[in-house]
Each structure stands twice: as structure tokens, then as C-alpha cells.
Amino acid sequence: MAKELFNRYVWLIDMLQRYGRLTRREIDELWMRSEYSGGRPMARRTFMNYRQAIQEMFDVNIECDPSTYEYYIEDPEALQGSGARVWALNTLAVNSLLDESQELRERIVLENIPSGQQFLRIVFEAMKENRIVSLSYRSFRRSTGTRTWVAPYFVRLFRQRWYMVGLNVTEQRIKTYSLDRVTSLELSDRTFVYPEGFAPADYFQDCFGITHGEGAAEEVVLRVPALQANYLRTLPLHESQVESERSDSHSIFRYRVKITPDLVQEIYALGFWQAEVLAPRSLREAVAARLAESLSHYGPSGTTPGGSSAQSPV
Structure with a gap:
């Protein structure tokens, strides 16, 4: 019953997000x-109870225009962006939609998220109580794991x-740990003091991806073919994205970000869309070098890496 009520709130x-008013x-x-109506209209009292519950549970106010x-x-912009509340509401909305569409379950293909979700509850508990965790971590760069103590700030x-x-x-420095590389995670009796004024949203503000980077943010300028520019308009590379030029052949996008390995990797992938880095020069050269290295693995035109001529399959 509680789950069904929750789904009704969502x-x-x-509905109000979709239709506005x-x-x-x-x-x-x-x-x-x-499917929630059971063929019966929503009573006025029920509607008012839902409004109050939504305000208390999600901090979302549903107002009425007397005219x-x-x-x-009341504040639809608060339900946009990448905050935890927005993510949770969007997830719940999708789950509710799936519950309504059980007859279509064979025609709905979802993407699996295999990343260490089994450790999330422990991490959340540690954050609530400001307790240090002990974890075994195996980086992709190392063949063996390491044991360390971490004060979790955010996920x-x-x-x-x-x-x-x-x-x-x-090490007394902030680090990032992928939970799918954690082999064990335990709460300790040790506590920590959450730093005053620390804002998780600001920590990655000038970054793409999960690498924080120590350098200052720089202006990154990309020239992207017109067709591929549509993808960046609908799913921006970074929140600082600005489209400064648009034509039938291309668009120019500008960003204010730190140059990190994650950013280089992403723009390297965009290179296969024929995206071109115009600035800064250091990033342009780094992406060009990676593209040249990738091309070198294919050998001379018409031959395989081993040097023999390529043949069509029989």
C-alpha cells in the first residue's frame, strides 16, 4: 500500500511537469x-492529501491559480538539473511508468547498472553518521588491491x-573511489568532522566526468558538424556549454572546464564525429596525438596489422 501511495504522488x-497547468x-x-484510479474519480479530499504529502516528502509545492x-x-525549475532530489524523482517516475506498463515488459529494454550498488547502503550510513570506512580497493592500474581508510563526503x-x-x-587528501572496484567495505568506530562550507556540487563544477583535476578551468572551443551538433544541443557535454556559432555546415561550442583525462577521452571520442578542437592548443595537440595513435594500429591502407592484404570474407 505504501508503494502504491508513493507511485500516486509521483x-x-x-502529470503537472508534463502539462504545466x-x-x-x-x-x-x-x-x-x-491504473491507479480503479475506475473511480479522485476525491477532492484525496487530492488535497496528495498535495500535502508531496510537499512534505519531496518539498514540491502544488499551487492553485485562483483566476x-x-x-x-510552484517552482518547476527546482525539478530540473542534476540534484539528488531530481534524480530520485525521475527514477521514481520511470519506475511508476514501468509499473503501469506491465503488459509491455517484453518490449522495454533497460540498461543494466552493474556498478557496486551493494556498498551504497553502507556508504550512506557512514555519511549520515560521519563515520570513517575501511575499504579494500583494486584500481584498474594495479594487479593487487590496497586497504585504506576513507571519510566519505559524497557519492x-x-x-x-x-x-x-x-x-x-x-594521505590527507580528497580522492575518488569507484564502488565497482571496491572488494570489501566496512564501517569503523572512528568518526570525522565534515568540513564546514564544503559543497559537493561545487567540487566537480568545472570538471567533466569524475576526475577533479588540480589546474584552473580553461575555455575549450569545439567545432562540430551540423548533424552531430544536434546531439550536443539535446545532451550538453558540460553545464557551461554555449553555442556561439551555428550554420548549415557546423556549430561552435564553448565550455569553461578543467583539462582532465576524462575530458581528453571524451573529446577524443568526439573526434570520430569529426569534431575539431579549436582551443586550447594543448588540448588540440593531445587529442590529435591520440587520434594518430589509434589510426596507426590499422596499418597502411588495404592491409591488416600483420601486413597481409585484406580480403573480403567468403
């Missing part, structure tokens, strides 16, 4: 088409992997 938020009659029409009697979300989800960011107690 349904109401989702709705009268009670319009909400009821949509409600009657949902039109339309209901709307971040990026490209299907959960990351824990915190203070390495031994």
Missing part, C-alpha cells in the same frame, strides 16, 4: 485513464558507475 508530479477536471480525466482554478508546480553517479568521494585519512 504520478501527480509527473491543469484544472481539477483535467487532472481527474488523466487520473481515470491511469483559472489551474494547479501548477556521484556517472556513466553507469557509482563513485564515493572522500578524504583518504592516510
Whole structure:
């Protein structure tokens, strides 16, 4: 019953996000088409209870315009962006939609997130109680694992992997740990003081990906073919993205970011879209070098890496 109530709250938020403003009659029409109605309209008292529960649970205020009697979300911008509340609501909305569409389950293909989710509960508990964790960690760069003590500051989800960011107690510096490379994780009795004024959202503000980088942010300028520019418009590379030029042949995008390995890797991949780095020169040269190295693995045109002529399959 609790899960069903939760899904109803999310349904109401989702409807108001989707349509913007709705009268009670319009909400009821949509409600009657949902699986939650059971063929019965939503009573006024029920609707008011849902409004109050949504405000208390999600800090989302549903207001009514007295001139039109339309209901709307007071601050829709607060439900945009990449915050934890937004992520949770979006996830719940998708789960609710899937629950409504059980007859289509064979036609819905989801992407698996295999990254160390089994350790998330321990990490969350450690963050709540400001307790240091003991973990065994095996980096992809090493053949053996290491044991260390970390004060977890925050977690971040990026490209299907959960990351824990915190203070390495031994080295006394903030480091990032991918939970899918953690082999064991335990709470300790040791506690830490969360640094005053530390803002997780600001920590990666000028970064792409999960690498923090020590250098200052620089202006990165990319020239992208017109077709591929559509992808960057709908899914920006970074929140600082600005499209400064647009034509039938190409667009120019500008960013304010730190030059980190994650950024170089991403722009290297964009190179296969024929994206060109215009600035800074150091990044242009780094991406060009990686593209040249990749091309060298294919050998001379028409031959395989071993030197023999390539033949069509029989």
C-alpha cells in the first residue's frame, strides 16, 4: 500500500511537469485513464492529501491559480538539473511508468547498472553518521588491491558507475573511489568532522566526468558538424556549454572546464564525429596525438596489422 501511495504522488508530479497547468477536471480525466484510479474519480479530499504529502516528502509545492482554478508546480525549475532530489524523482517516475506498463515488459529494454550498488547502503550510513570506512580497493592500474581508510563526503553517479568521494585519512587528501572496484567495505568506530562550507556540487563544477583535476578551468572551443551538433544541443557535454556559432555546415561550442583525462577521452571520442578542437592548443595537440595513435594500429591502407592484404570474407 505504501508503494502504491508513493507511485500516486509521483504520478501527480509527473502529470503537472508534463502539462504545466491543469484544472481539477483535467487532472481527474488523466487520473481515470491511469491504473491507479480503479475506475473511480479522485476525491477532492484525496487530492488535497496528495498535495500535502508531496510537499512534505519531496518539498514540491502544488499551487492553485485562483483566476483559472489551474494547479501548477510552484517552482518547476527546482525539478530540473542534476540534484539528488531530481534524480530520485525521475527514477521514481520511470519506475511508476514501468509499473503501469506491465503488459509491455517484453518490449522495454533497460540498461543494466552493474556498478557496486551493494556498498551504497553502507556508504550512506557512514555519511549520515560521519563515520570513517575501511575499504579494500583494486584500481584498474594495479594487479593487487590496497586497504585504506576513507571519510566519505559524497557519492556521484556517472556513466553507469557509482563513485564515493572522500578524504583518504592516510594521505590527507580528497580522492575518488569507484564502488565497482571496491572488494570489501566496512564501517569503523572512528568518526570525522565534515568540513564546514564544503559543497559537493561545487567540487566537480568545472570538471567533466569524475576526475577533479588540480589546474584552473580553461575555455575549450569545439567545432562540430551540423548533424552531430544536434546531439550536443539535446545532451550538453558540460553545464557551461554555449553555442556561439551555428550554420548549415557546423556549430561552435564553448565550455569553461578543467583539462582532465576524462575530458581528453571524451573529446577524443568526439573526434570520430569529426569534431575539431579549436582551443586550447594543448588540448588540440593531445587529442590529435591520440587520434594518430589509434589510426596507426590499422596499418597502411588495404592491409591488416600483420601486413597481409585484406580480403573480403567468403
